[in-house]
Every structure is written in C-alpha cells, then in structure tokens.
Amino acid sequence: MAAEEKIWVKFKLNGCQVGKQISPRRTLLEMLREDFALTAVKEGCGKGECGACGVLFNGYPINSCLKLAVTLCETDEILTLEGLAEDPLMKKIQNAYVNEGAVQCGFCTPGMLISSYSLLKRNPNPSEATIKESLSGNICRCTGYEKIVSAVKRAGEESD
Secondary structure: OOOOOOEEEEEEEOOEEEEEEEOOOOEHHHHHHHHHOOOOOOOOOOOOOOOOOEEEEOOEEEEOOOOEHHHOOOOOEEEOHHHHOOOHHHHHHHHHHHHOOOOOOOOOHHHHHHHHHHHHHHOOOOOHHHHHHHOOOOOOOOOOOHHHHHHHHHHHHHOO
C-alpha cells in the first residue's frame, strides 16, 4: 500500500501563523487536538450535532468535526478556547458560568463558551430568545440549559 499524500496547510491559530502537513481526510478537530494539543476542543458526536467541538472560524462558530483541515488557507483564523483565555469578555463569561452554576460535567462547556463568546461579541445585550437560538447548536446532557442561558445573560449585563 502506498503512503498517503500529505498536504501542507497554513493558517492563523490563536493569533499565531502556523503550518502543518496533514492527511487530506483529517478534520480540523483531529488536527487541533492531535497536532496542536488543544484539548478544549472535544469530540462528542463527530457529526456536527452536539457543538462540543466548537471553534471560531474567521470570527464565527463552527463545528470543527465537520471541517476538513485541508480547506484552511493562509488568511483563515481559528480561535479555540485556549486562544481566548486572556480575553476580558471570555473571563466575564467564564465567571458568569461559575456564578450561575452553569457547569456540571463540563464536557459541553468549551463549545458553549465559544458560542456564548461569539454571541456576546456581536450582541452584548441579547434577549433570552436570542441566547437560546445562539446556543441551539450545543447539546448539554446535565444542566437543563436554564443556568447556561442565565450565565450568558449575566455576562452580557456585566459587560455593559
């Protein structure tokens, strides 16, 4: 069996220009976790239904399990939770999640935080309906969502 051809990709990851030679079948999720050790990106369903693998792609949340890494280009920017660790808005969101008791097992939390951050960057004072719509691509099996919605609302209010 012949060795699989690798393809070189270059893109911006958490503020730094990076490059990697990868298999054309590799997902962004696999590359982030296995090649860059960014483990906040989780694989839940592997089918784009749970949101645990959420990252920001050029400023918008996507499911990294659905994106082939070879589709990235030099002008693309990927932000993971690790890349937002020092962002003041992310710190407010994380504090609100803790204060509202919105975290239980924690598996969905990175994806929820990415979706929350994306929403609050665009709309610092969203309605409850807007928050629910924004988080609709994220599944949580533990909290029942009300505390998560409250946390996003609180973070938005504290950002005013």
